[in-house]
Amino acid sequence: MLTPRSHLPLWLALALGLGTPACTNFDGFSVALDQSVDAQHADGGHLDGGGDAETPDAQVDAGQDDAGHDPDQGAADQGSDQGPSDAGPDQGAPECVTGAQCGALEYCSGAGTCEPQRPNAQDCGGSDQCLSGYCDPDGICCTQGQDCCDTDSECAGQYRCDTGARKCFDACTTVNEASACKASGHCSLAGNCVTDLAAGAANTCTRDSMCAGNTGCVDGYCCNSAACGGCSACNLPGSLSICAFVSSGSDPHNTCAPSGCSNDGTCNGAGGCRPVAAGTDPNNACTPATCSNDGMCNGSGGCRAVPANTDPNNYCSGTAASCNTGVCSGTGSCVRAADGNTCGSGNCGTSRCLSGSCRPACEYFGEPLCMYCAGDGIWDCGGCGGP
Numbered sequence: 001m002l003t004p005r006s007h008l009p010l011w012l013a014l015a016l017g018l019g020t021p022a023c024t025n026f027d028g029f030s031v032a033l034d035q036s037v038d039a040q041h042a043d044g045g046h047l048d049g050g051g052d053a054e055t056p057d058a059q060v061d062a063g064q065d066d067a068g069h070d071p072d073q074g075a076a077d078q079g080s081d082q083g084p085s086d087a088g089p090d091q092g093a094p095e096c097v098t099g100a101q102c103g104a105l106e107y108c109s110g111a112g113t114c115e116p117q118r119p120n121a122q123d124c125g126g127s128d129q130c131l132s133g134y135c136d137p138d139g140i141c142c143t144q145g146q147d148c149c150d151t152d153s154e155c156a157g158q159y160r161c162d163t164g165a166r167k168c169f170d171a172c173t174t175v176n177e178a179s180a181c182k183a184s185g186h187c188s189l190a191g192n193c194v195t196d197l198a199a200g201a202a203n204t205c206t207r208d209s210m211c212a213g214n215t216g217c218v219d220g221y222c223c224n225s226a227a228c229g230g231c232s233a234c235n236l237p238g239s240l241s242i243c244a245f246v247s248s249g250s251d252p253h254n255t256c257a258p259s260g261c262s263n264d265g266t267c268n269g270a271g272g273c274r275p276v277a278a279g280t281d282p283n284n285a286c287t288p289a290t291c292s293n294d295g296m297c298n299g300s301g302g303c304r305a306v307p308a309n310t311d312p313n314n315y316c317s318g319t320a321a322s323c324n325t326g327v328c329s330g331t332g333s334c335v336r337a338a339d340g341n342t343c344g345s346g347n348c349g350t351s352r353c354l355s356g357s358c359r360p361a362c363e364y365f366g367e368p369l370c371m372y373c374a375g376d377g378i379w380d381c382g383g384c385g386g387p
Helices: 008-017 030-042 066-071
Strands: 105-106 115-117 186-188 193-194 324-328 334-336 342-344 350-355 357-360 372-373 378-381
Touching: none
Parallel strands: none
Antiparallel strands: 105 115, 186 193, 324 334, 342 350, 350 357, 372 378
């Protein structure tokens, strides 16, 4: 402690460690020390004008302090040193440290602020940030027990991700099947997304989406061929879910519409439509004519020829000139008369039958055309002037 009669300047006394230590919060000097020394100083220790904390005697500062050069005139002496501790609580303090310091529907953020809790389908960093009270492992607010998601791969089994709600579907109907179930699954009668059924394994179905590949539900089975139709079927006993020809006389897919002599309205057992039976004409396709049509179908899709040795249509005249015998051959034509039979007369000789028609004599014998020779006054095969 400095003595009342000390002639050392205050700053020197402090430098030499004299006096009582105190806080040095302001300008490096102690307010407590200033006031203590001033109180005991030889010049009475009174305060100068409200700003100078010391009025030294004339022997020490020779009036310099009164001129405003007192080295002890720091901010503390003027009462204006306003550090954080003097201004009250620290203005940068966090609003909260835990959620308990926030409202009922708020959480304490990492920045120390109270923020509104988030609804389902929003990103989160902890369950306290969610209104539902649950932040799933993918960082999405949702109801606990539900699967939150962003992609289908995050959903179990055959369920897809509802990207709007950011949660996996947990039920389905045939109406929303495409959006609720993955491509490899379908909606079951129980309303669950289940794995598609294998083809060719006698699995029953009601729509293509139930079968692997979302195609091939034919005749009530996931068929091994999506194109099994016409006179084939996938529900035949002994080959359920295997595409096979239906039996002759049946037409489960109504493929064969009756027509002409080619289609009697049923299948033929080999994948095609069966022709109308021979000797019948249910579709009135055959009009009797010549030797080619007796008014009935032939069983091969066409009209039947008039039977051999008959001529119900009076097509074959049977005269010599006609070169036929007067009856049909059974193949659509008249029975020919024998080649060489006479069938008429001509300038160069008698005409003869050849391949069912009457030909001039020269042609029949392979000679040049018959010509009249005026010089000789005759008709001759091969022209005139010959030997």
